[in-house]
Amino acid sequence: MSVHAGTADRHEHLDHMGLGEQDPDAARGNMLLAVKLGILSEVMLFGALFAAYFVIRSESPGWPPVAGLERPALFLPGLNMLLLVASSGTMQWTVRSARSGDQSRIRRWTRLTLLLGTIFIVIQGYEFATNGFGLDAGTFGSTFYVLTGFHAAHVLAGLGLMAIVATRRRRGLVSAEHHTIVEATSYYWHFVVAAGVFLFLTLYV
Amino acid sequence: MTSPRRHLWIAAAIWAVLSIVGAVLVSGIQIMPVIASREAVIENSAFVLLTVLSVPVLMFVVVGLAYSAIWFRADGDEADGPPIHGHRGFQTVWLGISFALVVGLFGYGAVGLIDIRGAQVSDFEVQVRAEQWAWHFTYPSAGVDSQELHIPVGERVHFIINSDDVIHSFWVPAFGIKQDAVPGRTTQIYVTATVAGTYPGLCAELCGLGHTDMRFTTVVNDRAALEAWLRQSTPSPAGSQPPASGSEQPS
Amino acid sequence: MRALKPGLLRAVLGAAIGAAIGAGSLILAGSLGMEITDGEILGLGYLLALIGFLLGIGAFRFWLIWATGREVNAQEEHAAHGTAGDWRRYFRFTTDHKVIGVQYLATAFALFLVAGTFAMLMRLELAQPGLLLGKEAYNEIFSTHGAMMITVALISIVGGLGNYLVPIMIGARDMAFPKSNAFSYWLLPLPILLVAINPLLGGFDSGWTAYPPLSQQANLGQQAYLMAFVTVGVASILSSINFLVTVFRMRAPGMSLMRMPIFVWALTVTSVLGLVATSIVASAFTMLLFDRVLGTSFFRASRGGDVILFQHLFWFYSHPAVYIMGLPGLGAILEIVPVFARKPLFAYPLAVLSFISIGVMSFMVWAHHMFVSGMATFFPIPIMLTTELISVPTGIVFLSALGTIWMGRLHFKVPMLWVFGFIWAFLIGGITGVFLADVPTDLTLHDTYFVVAHFHYTIVGGAIFGLFAGTYYWFPKITGRMYSERLGKLHFWWFTLAFNATFLPMFWLGIEGMRRRVADYPAQFGGVNLWISFAAFNIFLSVAVFVFNIVRSWRRGPQAASNPWRAQTLEWQTASPPPIQNFDHIPTVTTGPYEYGSGPLIGVPAEGRSTP
């Protein structure tokens, strides 16, 4: 392979860069691509779980198969879904305000998204507690809790990211120039919301 | 100094000779050790075809390697070889041939499988129940339950297979047929035994400690002998003569 | 006080504390009257031990700083790459991809030796009809052997050679995410240890495939295996992401995709497979874990679960996984052939295309492991077609190798010998694979030693031969020293002969009807098995030669030139071993990677052309 020492100034720049740091726009692109790839493998994860759900359900006589089991009522979960979808919107507003660099707006939208996400978790927890059937309630309980549980865990992770965004903003590290973390979080969050909606439509409706 | 074209011809000649000789040599042999069923015959023929076809493929690569290893050594000469990046014609031929091979093999295999699993008619039915670590064969026609498998020769036997605990696999090598016994499901296969005799049967799927010893005996007999065996091992009213060997009271 | 600095010592401490807290709290709860299962104790203990280990090694250090909204100072981050020539960095959380590569290689080889020793135990049991170690012991031994060797095949080339070479080969300073790179390596030691000690937990005896319901009956060791596998899966997902971002975004100017060395291409496709497929098996194993620990019933037939479902999910990952093991080897081979044939790689674009199509097609063939499992009667037919079709792209790799060798100027240095061995072994493995893909023949061959022979020819041929070839080829680059050519040749001939003597007879055993996964067999197979055990022990010895050669040459082998093979890819255009930042100047690439025979190349640094 024929090579000669880099001359183009971008690479001069690369050359004189220490190892730790990276050309900022390069770092940004890397991070966003990584998040997209990560989401791809998450999609496969939920894909497998849903596949299991559909196969088992299609094979069982009725759904729920065990007598005396009741599908959870629609109202709370439905409300929860709406909250989640709304949080997707507020998340997008966070990104917008981050692009414009307006700190007070970033703060407001981040907090709102955090709030919605937290309420979702609380309601979900309440539902788990009052459902009247458990993990060990045959295939029905298994699929229900494992799928919703995995999703809830993802929501929690998303909230974690959001909290990081909030802290970094408070330290003045989120601005019109530096908001990769916000965008990355938004990608992930939108995915979690989408998964949640799909979950709602398959498990509850 | 031999020209590239010469090298190609010589190698091709060697390959052709070896392939033909090899193919002829293997084409005759019976590969499966025991063939006692219609299905086993089909499988053996598929096996032979695969072996015959794999000879030229194997020889092509081997001759290519060996010939180069002998003729194209650098022996300390530091010069580079010719800057050849590819050869469209050769690549297309290679693709075409391997594609054709695959499609051919697939066709033959598919026909074979349809032949094996296709004709789902049952002259004689046996229910197979597997558990850790034993086999139970029930003959609904006679209400007999035995740990020995008895089937008629020359008739299409329908096996209905279940498992009580873990996955086992019902296998009589001489019939060339294997079918997992799956808890919570019923699987089935059809076999037409062609040669009367006694054959070993095995459990082919790892099922725990006893897997190694999970064997059974298969007896292939003509109808008359089979009927006789069934009659004599039918659970008779209490106080009669003890049941014949190889049978057990249904629980 | 030194113990409190991030490092192995603190990591071990952290793991111990984590395990103590996790297991301890549950045991306490148990003693207070709640009913706690061993499974739960093991689970929580392992989880916290893992976290404690990572905290101790310093894996979260930078991320915590970043998350709490402080800026990581560049000095420290730079220091995390370690200083050249300091051996201690190999035992630390070091972010230099070259260090990480060596860490992977060492780990993989250690694991290979352990699993190989297990193989020797298996051959001991099988040397004679009758029982020696006993059925239970045997089941646990081959299960552990399989599980460990699969891990070896998964991580050795990708994690080892891949981490070390890919950034250099594409002219980058490091991976895109050095910290997550180190993180995914340090995820491995604990699960590996867990699998190694699983006999203490009662062992697991249901094979590396872990089919339920058997795996639901098995001992605690089974759970250890499942948890370990999931952890390794997470690690390989992370490193897949890392590879893909690196390859797609960090290439040096002029390094277009079609100028990438074929090895990089192989690892790219491998990473896509790892990224997409791994989370599937992770979820399958998680469901199995929950069935065991939390009382769910995904795979419990008695409670409406589906047993076959697990097999579908497992193989939907595990067939692509066999290409995760195979492709890096194929890539390494095609990388080495042009150098020792002094000819450009034959049909390079077609080879790239074949890698990609292998990757895509490997998702359509999973059910060829389940022909007799009781799927729909004729579902095997399309699967048979796709499976046999994969032979075509795989064949192209052979076309490239042969086409390159033909009319070349062959230098039979040790790496080239391994290439020839590879082609032979993988050819046998591949062709017998087609025998298994043909349903009528698979009906008899399934679960016999024919299968065992097939996959040792493909995995050992594909992964281990490739690993040896690559290790010898890049040894001068990685260590700056030359291995002993004579010992290398001895290792090659001894290993190759012993390998074939071991596994060729297994095809016959399989055809004659010897089942796999049995501790005892009919007397008629006694002679052949004794021979196999004898040959297998020779493999063991030959590997000892390799270990000796590597260790000695690393310590006092002759200094190696920066480019002893007169190769043209980028990793040879920098010093041996490369400086911490890989290149003094990021190179600009102007031609393809294999321009042999096209006269002297413009711009190749003088030292880049030094002769052996």
Ligand code: HEA
């Ligand atoms: C690196 C690992 C690896 C690789 C690369 C392969 C490659 C292939 N494997 Fe294998 N396989 C395994 C590892 C691997 N396998 C393992 C571990 C198992 C057992 C798992 C277990 O149960 O424990 C297994 C089991 C297995 C089975 C199930 C057997 C059974 O349990 O009943 C089958 C069935 O179809 C199969 C088929 C194939 C095929 C068709 C290929 C093809 O990709 C091969 C393609 C290559 C060639 C064909 C040779 C080169 C081609 C040419 C020279 C062109 C011309 C040739 C023709 C046109 C034919 N393999």
Ligand code: HEA
């Ligand atoms: C990478 C994959 C890999 C590799 C390399 C090997 C290598 C070997 N394997 Fe296998 N094997 C599997 C993967 C692999 N295996 C899998 C997946 C299974 C299926 C398990 C299951 O059914 O669930 C299996 C199953 C399996 C069986 C079938 C068990 C059964 O079904 O009953 C057998 C039987 O002989 C066997 C033998 C061997 C032998 C003799 C080697 C030899 O080649 C080993 C050679 C290597 C060594 C011997 C190590 C060298 C160590 C030293 C030299 C020590 C020196 C050290 C110092 C000096 C510091 N293996």
Ligand code: CUA
């Ligand atoms: Cu039953 Cu193996």
Ligand SMILES: [Cu+2]
């Ligand atoms: Cu496969």
